[in-house]
Amino acid sequence: MASERYHRQLILEGFGATAQSKLTAAKVLVIGAGGLGCPALQYLTAAGIGLIGIADDDTVALSNLHRQILYTTNDIGKPKAKVAAQRLHTMNPEIQFVVHTLRIESINILEILKDYDVVLDGSDNFESRYLINDACALLKKPLIFAAVADYEGQLAIFNVTDEKGETTNYRDLFPIAPKPGEIANCADNGVIGVLPGIIGTMAASETIKLITGLGKPLVNKLLHYNLLNNEQHELAIIAGNDYQLPQNEADLMTFNYNQTGLTEPMVIEIDATALNNLQQKTSTLLIDVRELHEVPALDKAIYHQIPMSSFADFLSTDVEEQNLVLICQHGIRSVAAAEALAEKYGNTKNIYSLKGGIVKWRNYFSN
CATH class of the missing domain: 3.40.50.720 (NAD(P)-binding Rossmann-like Domain)
Structure with missing residues (x-):
């Protein structure tokens, strides 16, 4: 056989x-x-x-x-x-x-x-x-x-x-x-x-x-x-x-195999409920760090699209909002972007990353 x-x-x-x-x-x-x-x-x-x-x-x-x-x-x-x-x-x-x-x-x-x-x-x-x-x-x-x-x-x-x-x-x-x-x-x-x-x-x-x-x-x-x-x-x-x-x-x-190389995160990772609560505050800036071709496209009146490929230019500017929320497809690039902002602003602003990204909370973004 x-x-x-x-x-x-x-x-x-x-x-x-x-x-x-x-x-x-x-x-x-x-x-x-x-x-x-x-x-x-x-x-x-x-x-x-x-x-x-x-x-x-x-x-x-x-x-x-x-x-x-x-x-x-x-x-x-x-x-x-x-x-x-x-x-x-x-x-x-x-x-x-x-x-x-x-x-x-x-x-x-x-x-x-x-x-x-x-x-x-x-x-x-x-x-x-x-x-x-x-x-x-x-x-x-x-x-x-x-x-x-x-x-x-x-x-x-x-x-x-x-x-x-x-x-x-x-x-x-x-x-x-x-x-x-x-x-x-x-x-x-x-x-x-x-x-x-x-x-x-x-x-x-x-x-x-x-x-x-x-x-x-x-x-x-x-x-x-x-x-x-x-x-x-x-x-x-x-x-x-x-x-x-x-x-x-x-x-x-x-040995630390965490991709960030850090034992403690520099930013706070939040879920869709916390995102919604922050979105209601006037001093919140929602930032989509995905590239322009990525889907699903989010409402640009609500989410400012600043791709990672040009994020360095954004870092050279200053923002007025107190709460900065970073969003991407899977919650990986958003952490990196949030860490860069945390390094710039320190404790003077509240910086968040949507954990799991759009894929994890797709129902929230489809409403």
Whole structure:
């Protein structure tokens, strides 16, 4: 039965029963069952990875479906990791699935990672990427890194020694995490559905190559892919010395992976009720920091649109209002903008950010 299922790869020159047995014995953890994770999970399952872990604490949303093709409209509101495991099991019942319906954090990551041979990072935020990288480096776990932004994708393999005896990690590319709002994610900038499909499938391919020893995996190399013109190129990753990795579990537990780099927020995050109360006050300025093309468009008579791309110009001016409320799509860029205002005005003004942004309170803005 198994030989028939995998027949087309078993008969490949250079693959055969030896490579298939390596896949069967492998334990792979996929973190993030979203746009990148879905295609990676499908092809890893189809290829015959013996045990696959799926880690995701999110639920299926309608806006996911154009790229997260494991899910259907009937799955909206259900846990992604559970739905993915159920659907993948029907695809290949020979595979063992382990579901982690939780957020990967410093308090649990080492315990989760220890049982896997390879980790595939399909997360969508920098906080998770740095945490996953540091934990994999500490445990010496091979890490497949995949990411998409706009019309471009990136792929690399970390924590594997190359033919020169060198090993690199994500911090050799980006030693320090960017601040909120500096680099927008696909939730803010958008993404065409096929792009994470392409990069996620390539991530599965690199995972299979790494496990079986086929070809030349992207060890210490960054592959950059442009969807618009189909250009791709590789960059060599060189080990750096301008950062420090956690040396033990205690280091990892005490390291601050908050994207703001702060233990306490500089601004107050509010909900829609508090926003409504502030809106009734005459001395309140409501600021939408999204770019001009983003939807839904808000009433410009109520919300002043000052995009992050031109926010520096706004900072050079002074405002009279006592209460300043920053709003964006997901409540990330608004925090960054609010912090910039707090740095300028200190305690002389009340500065707020709408927590969760327009997406979380869409009903409020649709009234």
